[in-house]
Amino acid sequence: MKLNNVLRSSTFRLAMLYMALSLGSVVILLGFIYWATAGYMDRQTDLAIEADIEGLAEQYRQRGLSGLTQVIEDRLSRDRSGATVYLLVDEDLSPIIGNLDRWPEARPSADGWVEFRLREWGPDRTDEHLARARVFLLRGGLHLLVGRDIRELEATRSLILHALGWGLAITIGLALAGGLMMSASVVRRLDAINQTSREIMEGDLSRRIATDGTGDDFDQLAANLNRMLERIQELMEGVRRVSDSIAHDLRTPLTRLRTRLELAHTQLDEPQRLQGAIEDDIADTEELLVTFGALLRIARIESAGGQGAMGEVDMGHLVRAVAELYEPLAVERGQSLRVATGPVAVRVHGDRDLLFQAVANLVDNAIKYTPRGGRIALGVSATAGEVELTLADSGPGIPEEQREWVFQRFFRLDASRTTPGSGLGLSLVRAVVRVHGAQIDLEDNHPGLRVRLRLPKPPGRDLGA
Numbered sequence: 001m002k003l004n005n006v007l008r009s010s011t012f013r014l015a016m017l018y019m020a021l022s023l024g025s026v027v028i029l030l031g032f033i034y035w036a037t038a039g040y041m042d043r044q045t046d047l048a049i050e051a052d053i054e055g056l057a058e059q060y061r062q063r064g065l066s067g068l069t070q071v072i073e074d075r076l077s078r079d080r081s082g083a084t085v086y087l088l089v090d091e092d093l094s095p096i097i098g099n100l101d102r103w104p105e106a107r108p109s110a111d112g113w114v115e116f117r118l119r120e121w122g123p124d125r126t127d128e129h130l131a132r133a134r135v136f137l138l139r140g141g142l143h144l145l146v147g148r149d150i151r152e153l154e155a156t157r158s159l160i161l162h163a164l165g166w167g168l169a170i171t172i173g174l175a176l177a178g179g180l181m182m183s184a185s186v187v188r189r190l191d192a193i194n195q196t197s198r199e200i201m202e203g204d205l206s207r208r209i210a211t212d213g214t215g216d217d218f219d220q221l222a223a224n225l226n227r228m229l230e231r232i233q234e235l236m237e238g239v240r241r242v243s244d245s246i247a248h249d250l251r252t253p254l255t256r257l258r259t260r261l262e263l264a265h266t267q268l269d270e271p272q273r274l275q276g277a278i279e280d281d282i283a284d285t286e287e288l289l290v291t292f293g294a295l296l297r298i299a300r301i302e303s304a305g306g307q308g309a310m311g312e313v314d315m316g317h318l319v320r321a322v323a324e325l326y327e328p329l330a331v332e333r334g335q336s337l338r339v340a341t342g343p344v345a346v347r348v349h350g351d352r353d354l355l356f357q358a359v360a361n362l363v364d365n366a367i368k369y370t371p372r373g374g375r376i377a378l379g380v381s382a383t384a385g386e387v388e389l390t391l392a393d394s395g396p397g398i399p400e401e402q403r404e405w406v407f408q409r410f411f412r413l414d415a416s417r418t419t420p421g422s423g424l425g426l427s428l429v430r431a432v433v434r435v436h437g438a439q440i441d442l443e444d445n446h447p448g449l450r451v452r453l454r455l456p457k458p459p460g461r462d463l464g465a
Contacts, residue, residue: 015179019172026171030164038157045132045148046113052084053136053146060138068138069097083149085118085131091141103145108135118149130154189218193225205233257281313352315380315387315455316341322359323378326367334372337363340379348387348455350436358432361425362391362451370395370448387455394448403442 060068072086076099087098095101104116118131133147192210199207208229209222260281323339330337348355366376374394381388398406407430433440436455443450 015175015182019175019179022171022175023168026167027164030160030167034157034160034164038153038160041153041156045150045153046134049132049134049146049148053134053144056144056146057136057138060144065140065142068144072097085133085145085147085149087145089143089145091143093143096142098145100145103143104133112136114145114147186218193222200229205229205236257285310349310351312347313350313355315346315348315355315389317345318352318356319359319378319380319389322356322363325360326363330367330376333367333370335367335370335374335376337367337376337378340377342381344382346380346382346387348436348457350455351432354432354435358429358453359389359391361429362453365425366391366393366395366449369393374448385457387457389453389455391451391453392445392448394445397444397447397449398442400444406442 056068056071059071063070069088072088075084076086082099085099087100087103088096089098089103090096093103095103100118104114106114106116108114112135113132114135115130115132117128129149129151130153131147132150133145136144136146138144196207196209208226211219211222213219264278264281319341320339323337327337363376363378370376370393376394377390377392379390381390407426429440433453438453438455440454441452443452
């Protein structure tokens with residue numbers, strides 16, 4: 001797995017988008033914290049300075065210069081921490097009183113606020129920190145500066161800015177790491193799917209996409225793709241078997257037809273023998289047309305995918321109609337055909353013609369392979385959530401290991417090779433079953449075969465009427 005593939009993956013791009021959203025959230029959060037802490041401390045400092053100036057100005061108006069200097073001196077004597085900054089200068093900016101040795105060089109703003117570096121008192125003190133003050137002009141050309149040492153505010157600002165920087169760096173780092181990890185995992189799963197797909201395209205239809213058992217979206221995708229591949233492989237094998245069966249089962253009638261045509265060509269002067277050959281050829285041609293018609297019928301059913309003439313079908317009425325159609329044939333063969341449908345109509349949602357054809361094929365097979373004097377029972381019943389049709393006969397049955405194969409096109413048991421037929425009857429039944437979302441099972445009837453056809457309950461409807 002190459003890093004370039006990870007970086008170009010859609011998952012990595014989504015991770016980067018998520019990182020951008022996370023960065024925006026972090027910036028907004030830390031910005032609010034800055035406003036709620038440092039901003040609040042800024043505003044409180046400014047309010048305190050303005051209140052201090054108002055008090056000093058009032059003292060100057062009432063007591064004059066001597067009263068003002070006395071108040072400033074008293075306040076400086078009480079301020080042991082040196083957090084308050086006072087400086088009163090004359091019109092030449094020469095200090096009169098205060099704890100600054102000179103007027104700050106920084107130019108005040110339009111509203112009189114000024115920030116400057118303040119050196120701590122003492123001969124051994126060289127540290128400087130930020131101070132914020134406001135300049136106030138008094139009568140007589142005096143300038144008054146009142147401020148605060150804002151080293152704590154400066155430290156808080158620095159702390160928040162550092163936190164903002166580290167927060168952004170950590171967010172970016174975690175987002176990149178998480179994006180790479182998630183992208184690598186997704187790309188690894190996709191690479192496995194792509195590799196399997198390439199092997200399948202190269203001809204190995206037995207390959208399947210591996211799952212990791214987590215049941216996540218990729219496992220569900222892999223399961224659906226595997227089911228699709230199984231269906232494709234089944235169809236491919238079916239096409240191969242159909243091709244082989246067509247070549248095997250149709251070769252004999254086609255060869256016979258060709259031989260008779262050649263013989264008829266030599267018997268043009270013998271009308272009776274020529275007529276007999278033509279009748280035999282017509283019969284063989286009819287057999288071929290029936291076979292190809294059945295193939296086309298199955299193909300149409302499978303391609304329709306349940307888009308035919310769907311509606312409400314009374315299965316009891318349908319079964320009785322099929323039994324009525326085949327009862328004379330059963331009587332002719334000395335068989336008993338019993339029907340049990342119950343007094344209540346049982347309805348399903350489906351294509352009546354297709355269901356009739358499927359049931360007719362099942363009954364036809366039962367009559368065909370049940371010996372003379374045998375029994376055939378056909379019934380319909382409603383159970384919870386489904387309608388069940390059963391057909392039981394007393395014939396030879398089907399070996400368990402061959403019950404799935406009989407639904408394949410042209411497949412015929414060895415014992416039935418001498419019986420007329422194309423081997424497409426049960427294939428058509430299976431096609432109808434799939435279209436209706438039903439299920440068909442073959443079981444042992446001791447003796448004979450029992451067929452169970454289960455049709456799903458129509459949504460939002462009762463089974464009986």
